[in-house]
Amino acid sequence: MDKQLAAQLLEKMLICRKFEESVQYYFSLGMIHGTTHLGIGEEASAAGSCLALDRNDAMYATHRGHSAAICKGVDVKRMMAEIFGKATGVCKGHGGSMHIADAACGAMGSNGIVGPSAALACGSAFAFKNQGKKNCAAAFLGDGAMNEGVVHEAMNLASVWNLPVLFLCINNQYGMSTHISKVMKNTDIAARAKAYDMKSVTVDGNDAYAVFEAVSGARKTAVENSEPFLVVMNSYRISGHSKSDGNQYRTKEEIQHWKQLDPIRLFKEKALSEGTLTSPEILDIEKRAESLISESVQFAIDSPFPGVEDIYEDVYSE
Amino acid sequence: MSTQNEITYAQAVRDAMREEMIKDPSVVLMGEDIGVYRGAFGVTQDMYQEFPGRVIDTPISEAGFVGCAIGAAMSGMRPVVELMFSDFVSVCWDMILNQAPKMHFMFGGQLKVPMVIRTAAGCGTGAAAQHSQSLEAMLCHIPGLKVAVPSTPYDAKGLLKSAIRDNNPVVILEQKLLYRTKGIVPSRDYTVPLGKAEIRRVGNDCTIVTYGRMTHVSIRAAEKLAEEGISTEVIDLRTLLPMDKSTVIESVKKTKHLLIVHEAVKTGGLGAEISAMISESDAFYYLDAPIRRLCAEDVPVPFSAVLEKGVLPDEAKICAAVREEVG
Structure with a gap:
């Protein structure tokens, strides 16, 4: 593995992890309101995917979208401020945890509804194709979203219109509390691509480098041939679904098993054993990630709340 | 010099789209059977020949193609979607309720959705309960949308032109019984402002x-x-x-x-x-x-x-x- 890439993947994953741990902490203190969907354990899928994308590619994230947003390049400080509901937030405090966007880096917004991102991504890909741009659009989807009708519609549309769309499915095996085996007869999600005459690949979603390789390849195919591609990343959500999760639907042993497969831990071990990164280098990356997060939290806390007097400002565009 | 012609409401809608498409390459049409079939109500006629690749027949996937239009709008296009009957908002309601009108506000004004949904509304054609409704009140309950119901060919053209040029999602309810009504429409470029009775x-x-x-x-x-x-x-x-x-x-x-x-x-x-x-x-x-x-x-x-x-x-x-x- 390339040293620079390894450092980037690790740094992104660490920022994501520390960001979410921080969100969880301030949530527990009552300093963040609303709800939040953490993706602890899924960072490799987000980092590997987003680092394989071009800055100008469009990326649509899910409600569990913090990591995708961070890895696509959303400013971490302003994202933290958004989650704190502050005026300096990347969406001025209008969106919150579930709705992070930063048009400047192609983060077209994380969506609170399961599935529509697949269709929206078709639209960005349609525009790029029309504009003669060599870009693609990526839609993150969970395994649960694969049972939404609109995802079927979007995959069919992308295929029949030859649109450069990457359907990036993070299969964390649960739709909230419901295991994939209860809601899908054939749990080989990639097999669905065949129905749309679409290429697909399944990859270990806890291996950041493997994800990067798979998505890079898929992106190359999508952009060069103008065609969609389905990438399925098998992973696991170590954190609960949201703040209401009592973990009644899974065993401690199961969670423990997946903690052993923590993507950050595996990545570090591999980088060390293969000599890609040294211990001091890893420590340095960790420190950088930590200070970025503490600066972000401080920025968020210090920022003012938005005023309701401006609330009509962004209902309509000029 | 401006001339005036008596044309049908359907032609007025068509003329608005034609003129805007000639002027702006980012305007495209999407919808079911708007190409060689010429539109379920004959609105698009031979536009698919005049604008190759820009009058696009879609699969019967309302959520899919309305969603696609939203994404395209956010990435620089100005899509005009024809939803064959306004009753079909039910099968793309998430796009009309949760997606198109929310993007600009929810993301703090960063993204805009300049798109139009044209759809045939109202009763009087014997199409019964699922193809005849007037659902404007549901649409008007959604901040972020604009909703217009033109009554004359003059307004049908002028409002649609305003809608295509608007940077927000606009739903235009075209009442089916009006498509064949006639009225005087100037051939010059004009618009009817949205929001003016x-x-x-x-x-x-x-x-x-x-x-x-x-x-x-x-x-x-x-x-x-x-x-x-x-x-x-x-x-x-x-x-x-x-x-x-x-x-x-x-x-x-x-x-x-x-x-x-x-x-x-x-x-x-x-x-x-x-x-x-x-x-x-x-x-x-x-x-x-x-x-x-x-x-x-x-x-x-x-x-x-x-x-x-x-x-x-x-x-x-x-x-x-x-x-x-x-x-």
């Missing part, structure tokens, strides 16, 4: 607020009432969201009587909103009688022609309602 007939005794096809029915009723010595003002709202409240308020202050007429069912309809709006305004103090609403009966649209006609407001019902209002 039109006083179709000036009167002093009673205000009728209406829109779409009921504008014409109301004008005919007003002419009949004039013979009886009742002077009726008819306001065509043209855009329902945002609504031109001041035109309605000023008219009510003048006539001191208000009748609201629409083809949609009464309960939870736009009539309730207009009535409440007047009640909250200073026009309330000018009223000499309670506000009345004349709407479709609160039933699904029935099939049989007698029933279909029977549940709707008509000229006679409007005349009777105005007589009671001013009597």
